[in-house]
Amino acid sequence: MTMESTSRLQKILSSGEFAVTAECGPPRGVDPEIIRKKGELLKGCVDAVNVTDNQTAIVRMSSIAACAHLVDMGLEPVMQMVTRDRNRIALQSDIMGAYSLGIKNILCLTGDHQTFGSQPDALNVFDIDSMNLVRTVKTMREEGRDMSGFELKGSPKMFIGAAANPFADPFEYRIIRLAKKIDAGADFIQTQCVYNLDRFKQWMKMAVDEGLTEKVHILAGVTPMKSAGMARYMAKRVAGMDVPENLIQRMGGVAKEKAPEEGLKICLETIAELREMEGVHGIHLMAIEWEEVVGEIVAGAGLMPRP
Amino acid sequence: MIVAEQKPMAEIKELVAPYKKVLILGCGTCVKTCFAGGEDEVAVMASALRLAFKVDGKEIHVEEQTVERQCEDEFIQESAPAIARNEAVLSLACGAGVQAMARRFKSTPLLPGVNTTFIGVLEKPGLFTEECSGCGDCKLAVFGGICPFTRCAKKLLNGPCGGSQNGKCEVSAETDCAWHLIIERLTALGQMDNLRTYIPPKNWRASLAAGPRRLFREDHVI
Amino acid sequence: MRNGSKVKVTVFHCINVFSEGDSRLAAKGENVELKFVRLPCSSLVKDVFLLRAFEAGADAVVVLVCPEGACRYVEGNLRAKKRVQWVRSLLDEIGMDGNRLALFNLPPGDSSDAKPIIQKVLAQIGTTPQAELSDRPPAGQA
Numbered sequence: 001m002t003m004e005s006t007s008r009l010q011k012i013l014s015s016g017e018f019a020v021t022a023e024c025g026p027p028r029g030v031d032p033e034i035i036r037k038k039g040e041l042l043k044g045c046v047d048a049v050n051v052t053d054n055q056t057a058i059v060r061m062s063s064i065a066a067c068a069h070l071v072d073m074g075l076e077p078v079m080q081m082v083t084r085d086r087n088r089i090a091l092q093s094d095i096m097g098a099y100s101l102g103i104k105n106i107l108c109l110t111g112d113h114q115t116f117g118s119q120p121d122a123l124n125v126f127d128i129d130s131m132n133l134v135r136t137v138k139t140m141r142e143e144g145r146d147m148s149g150f151e152l153k154g155s156p157k158m159f160i161g162a163a164a165n166p167f168a169d170p171f172e173y174r175i176i177r178l179a180k181k182i183d184a185g186a187d188f189i190q191t192q193c194v195y196n197l198d199r200f201k202q203w204m205k206m207a208v209d210e211g212l213t214e215k216v217h218i219l220a221g222v223t224p225m226k227s228a229g230m231a232r233y234m235a236k237r238v239a240g241m242d243v244p245e246n247l248i249q250r251m252g253g254v255a256k257e258k259a260p261e262e263g264l265k266i267c268l269e270t271i272a273e274l275r276e277m278e279g280v281h282g283i284h285l286m287a288i289e290w291e292e293v294v295g296e297i298v299a300g301a302g303l304m305p306r307p
Numbered sequence: 308m309i310v311a312e313q314k315p316m317a318e319i320k321e322l323v324a325p326y327k328k329v330l331i332l333g334c335g336t337c338v339k340t341c342f343a344g345g346e347d348e349v350a351v352m353a354s355a356l357r358l359a360f361k362v363d364g365k366e367i368h369v370e371e372q373t374v375e376r377q378c379e380d381e382f383i384q385e386s387a388p389a390i391a392r393n394e395a396v397l398s399l400a401c402g403a404g405v406q407a408m409a410r411r412f413k414s415t416p417l418l419p420g421v422n423t424t425f426i427g428v429l430e431k432p433g434l435f436t437e438e439c440s441g442c443g444d445c446k447l448a449v450f451g452g453i454c455p456f457t458r459c460a461k462k463l464l465n466g467p468c469g470g471s472q473n474g475k476c477e478v479s480a481e482t483d484c485a486w487h488l489i490i491e492r493l494t495a496l497g498q499m500d501n502l503r504t505y506i507p508p509k510n511w512r513a514s515l516a517a518g519p520r521r522l523f524r525e526d527h528v529i
Numbered sequence: 530m531r532n533g534s535k536v537k538v539t540v541f542h543c544i545n546v547f548s549e550g551d552s553r554l555a556a557k558g559e560n561v562e563l564k565f566v567r568l569p570c571s572s573l574v575k576d577v578f579l580l581r582a583f584e585a586g587a588d589a590v591v592v593l594v595c596p597e598g599a600c601r602y603v604e605g606n607l608r609a610k611k612r613v614q615w616v617r618s619l620l621d622e623i624g625m626d627g628n629r630l631a632l633f634n635l636p637p638g639d640s641s642d643a644k645p646i647i648q649k650v651l652a653q654i655g656t657t658p659q660a661e662l663s664d665r666p667p668a669g670q671a
Contacts, residue, residue, distance in 0.1 A: 113518075114516070115512065115517050115518075120512055120517070121508065121509075121510040121511055121512055122511060122516070123509070123511040123514075123516050124511075124516050315622065316619065316622040316623050317622065320623075347575070347576075347577065350577040351576050351577045351580060351619075354577055354580035354581055354584055355580060355619055355623055357584055358580060358583055358584060358620075358623055358625055359623035359624065359625075362623060362624045362625055363624070
């Protein structure tokens with residue numbers, strides 16, 4: 001890892017501190033107040049805030065603009081960028097634009113397929129894949145050149161993130177892909193939501209054995225469940241999610257109004273286990289449309305105050 | 308037809324380099340018509356490869372065969388004995404043919420000898436042009452039988468861009484402006500009103516954007 | 530050229546240029562082997578025949594055709610020219626040197642008219658190692 005960016009998230013991770021990031025979805029509309037409200041809820045209890053990029057292929061306010069609103073509030077955003085909607089020309093242009101607005105972290109993603117979204121007739125772009133997006137940002141940062149080799153006037157010193165899903169198949173391949181992303185230039189990794197701790201442990205062990213955790217900061221994804229229905233939905237309907245049956249049972253085993261409480265309990269237990277795992281350098285809290293609970297989780301996990 | 312062109316020899320040499328016995332398998336349908344992978348091209352490829360390896364001081368044993376259609380299992384079965392005698396297959400069929408072969412012959416490496424380029428027509432001797440993108444939602448009736456989606460570099464559906472001059476595309480002076488052709492044709496057909504019709508954004512689900520497509524014909528299944 | 534062994538040249542010719550080849554055209558001693566392939570029209574030199582001549586051991590292949598505009602079948606010699614050009618590029622691609630293959634236009638007559646051409650070809654491959662025959666005129670020029 002090179003100390004090239006000016007991101008606070010990078011400083012925290014480099015110092016060996018256990019990092020906490022959270023997620024913030026932009027609205028399906030133009031009101032920046034919605035972003036600011038979410039930002040207020042997260043301020044002080046997380047180190048950086050991921051802003052999704054038209055997640056689940058539903059049109060929303062752009063990640064870049066929502067990030068800029070958070071920067072104005074003094075929060076540090078992690079701009080998510082998917083390769084589904086923009087070709088390499090637009091991607092590079094937006095990376096430079098984002099940095100000029102004070103956005104210092106980027107999470108490079110392929111993106112959910114548009115057939116799952118609200119406009120399935122849309123054309124997907126996928127000009128480059130997330131691996132190449134990581135490499136592109138890295139080249140822009142380290143060499144100050146765009147993909148054509150053109151020397152830029154100033155380069156985006158971004159802290160580069162990528163995603164990993166330890167629960168997708170084929171399992172053995174997942175580590176190869178992780179290593180490839182690190183080679184491409186990923187400084188940090190945010191994983192898919194961890195519910196199946198056994199499998200995650202196995203994956204982390206493989207990453208440690210391969211020496212990958214020496215090269216990259218892994219932030220384990222955590223999502224508190226609100227209801228048994230949500231647990232079942234994620235288990236059955238969300239591609240690449242692994243929710244073990246015992247957790248679904250646990251969520252279903254309490255009265256409906258007690259379910260959120262149970263979900264938070266599971267979440268805190270998970271975080272406690274994750275903190276003990278070698279190579280896990282932080283957590284990424286994805287409290288989907290439940291941002292108000294983030295502070296409670298971070299405090300409950302004993303991770304307050306934030307540096 | 309599917310139009311393809313042979314890969315450069317340097318690339319082919321690299322592909323076959325790990326093998327000592329290679330079957331060059333042609334296809335007698337589309338790629339034969341566009342001079343990329345029929346019987347004649349198989350013979351030339353075989354001879355050229357033998358010479359190329361001789362120049363490099365290496366040995367290669369090349370066998371030649373051409374089947375009627377590599378994209379149909381019924382036709383590729385006849386290549387089984389030849390495949391058994393060789394270590395790899397250099398297929399001169401289109402990408403569909405190569406994959407149909409890979410599906411049938413699970414343990415034989417399949418090397419593509421051509422680049423599959425497009426669905427097109429023979430415009431005049433020696434010139435093949437792209438005419439169809441296989442988008443799954445044909446609107447040729449509105450456009451007078453000329454596909455702007457395939458033949459306009461910007462895929463414009465509601466008229467030409469500002470870069471067309473003298474009937475040629477701004478991207479390449481060798482390419483006709485599809486919209487110029489459409490306008491000529493609709494004029495001749497007396498259907499100029501079509502040009503006033505608003506064409507909504509394309510439904511890309513019917514094309515490759517929603518993943519590889521399938522066509523299932525229930526009436527052909529017993 | 531290879532010491533001791535014979536230099537081999539295969540001559541494809543249209544029978545309207547001359548009907549019978551004469552191996553004495555070489556006239557350079559026993560070290561040369563000329564092979565003639567008669568064609569009813571030069572357009573019949575398929576690419577694979579040219580390649581196979583090399584495979585059979587030819588050091589050079591010469592295609593002799595009628596003058597342009599004088600083909601009995603109108604465009605046969607033009608087709609031969611195009612094909613020779615394509616095979617020359619293929620030979621270059623595989624590292625064989627396309628200059629080993631050349632096409633010359635000759636007025637109808639007897640094979641003695643081909644003598645200077647064959648002498649010239651021999652002079653070049655006789656004095657230079659296989660890979661270099663680069664000063665040869667391009668195909669189509671006598």
